[in-house]
Amino acid sequence: MSSPVYTVSALVRYIKSALDNDMNLQAVFIKGEISNFTNHRSGHWYFTLKDAKARISCVMFSSYASRCPIMLKEGMKVLITASVSMYEAAGSTQLYVTKVQADGIGDLYLQLEQTKARLAKEGLFDPMHKKPLPTYPMSIGIITAKTGAAVQDMLTTIARRWPLAKVQVYPTLVQGSTASEQLIQVLQRADQNGHEVLLLARGGGSLEDLWCFNDEALARTVYQLKTVVVTGVGHETDTTLVDYVSDARAPTPTAAAELITPDRHEVLQKLTSMRQRMLQALRGLDQKSRSSLESMKNNRYLKNPLAYAERQKLQLAMMVKSLGDVENRVERSRHTLSLEARKLAYQAALLLQQTTRRNERIEKQMIDIMQEKTRVYKAQMAHQTALLDAFSPLKILNRGYSIVSKESIIRSVTQLQLRDEVEIRFADGRAIAQIENVKENDHE
Structure with missing residues (x-):
């Protein structure tokens, strides 16, 4: 018995039918990490779900996406409910997602977004609350880990750009479950020491390593400090909650150190230019004074x-x-x-x-x-x-005369017939009468 020969489309349809009819694949729970997320203008969501060893394409139609409680982002770890099927045009297996919920760090993402929305509503991110950076800070406080490349990079940058500044380092934990609490204590202590600017920074790390900088209590503390606060947490792509409430944010610790310090060479150039302008002004004033004195002599x-x-x-x-x-x-x-x-x-x-x-x-x-x-x-x-x-009819009535009318005033007996009802008007009222006899005057 020879094996059947399939066309490509027939084989794909066969595989799709097999997947669609497998009840074990109609409501599957899968967890993984979001990648290549696209929010299409039609309302459909397209993304890839992956783990360390594999990946699979996913689509979530707008009818389900519109009811999703979270907005998907790159790197989110999620738990999805989906059915497995075949996308015939590409001949690829695809998940048709009906539900998405945060899983692990995904829960933290959801919590972070909720906290961010709450703080934004309270006005903590409003630019009007941002304090201006000092132009020439002479006292700088650095809040970061005691050891590591970040603190050395910042100290080197400040010494190179603005060696006149006095720098004090406040060592603290910058990751872990107790880091946010210690950061709050160190920031409050540094805020009382009269620095012109505080630099809150740490080097790059995983999302979990940087998570302490998303602590709500820490963000509120940074917002309430009297001293100007500049943050430089992680790498350029990392943005934490403290970055939103600080007075200025730099992508890296080194960039933050550059942001708060002027370049001494530029300052020297400005001073040299100012000195030259002052000397020129003094020479002009001296010349003017000499001319005035000479004029007074003459x-x-x-x-x-x-x-x-x-x-x-x-x-x-x-x-x-x-x-x-x-x-x-x-x-x-x-x-x-x-x-x-x-x-x-x-x-x-x-x-x-x-x-x-x-x-x-x-x-x-x-x-x-x-x-x-x-x-x-x-x-x-x-x-x-x-x-x-x-000539008034009323005066005539007062003399005993009356006026007879039937729809109009009767001026002649010829206007009357037997049984006609007429109205008789007197000076003091009216009466209704019926004609019993009509007789004309003799004209002899």
Whole structure:
């Protein structure tokens, strides 16, 4: 019996069918490390799950990714729930993930993100709280391990760039379960010693080695220190919680030492430039002073000061006399103005009196005219009222007459028929009547 010959697609479909029908592979728990994570714009997550010996491709569709409690990052250790299947187009085995949770250090990542979010909400990362770095620090405190390359690199860098600074090293644990507590104590002690800047640093290491710098209590302590704090923890790719709350962060301990110190050669160049500018300014001032002195020597007033004083005295006497003449003219003008003011006041009072009398006459004339017009209007109104009363239907009714109407006023018996209902209007009311007889007047 010969073996069957498969096409590639047929073989892949066979393998996929075998994997899909294997119930042991439909809800598998796998733990590993996240790698090559991609958050696609469609909402799907693509990543590789790996350990020391193997790796496998994973996809988490948006319907599951949107409900995932954590955001995946490179290097996170996770525990996933997935089904095993075959991606036919690539002919590769693939995990279809339905659930992700932190595992081991992954739990620490989740805790770190939660702590970071809480501190950010409280404002501990706000740039407005960052203290400015001293330009020329003369007292520097270094908080780091007692031995190791990091402390030597920092001391060498500071000595090379800014040897004028006094440096004090505060040795402490920089990894382990008790490191954060000791770091807090050392930082608080260094903060009381009057340093201009504190350098909190350690060399590179694994994520677990650097984890003490993610301690919430340590981060709050760094934020509360009065002294400027610069951090340089790990390598350039490492960022810990203390980096967010410090006043400045450098990627490495050496870079942190460079950040807090000026370059002495640059300072010397600035001082040399300042000295040259000062000398140039002094030379200019000296030249100006010499020119002023020479000008004073040639001043004709200073050559014969007594004659100059006599001339000034004479000019002053003339000015005093002229001032006296001005005072006399002012006094005469003041007297003239006083007379004119009294004259104007008298004329104004007289004009006011005349105007008042004229206004009173005009007012009386207007009142007389208005009274006469009112009398004439009243007489005319009485005459018009009498005419209206003479022709008013109401007045006629008061004399005993009445008005008969049926939809309109009845002016002739020809407008009436037997049994018609009519309205009779009297001076004091109305009545309804029925026509029983209609008779016209004889016209003989």
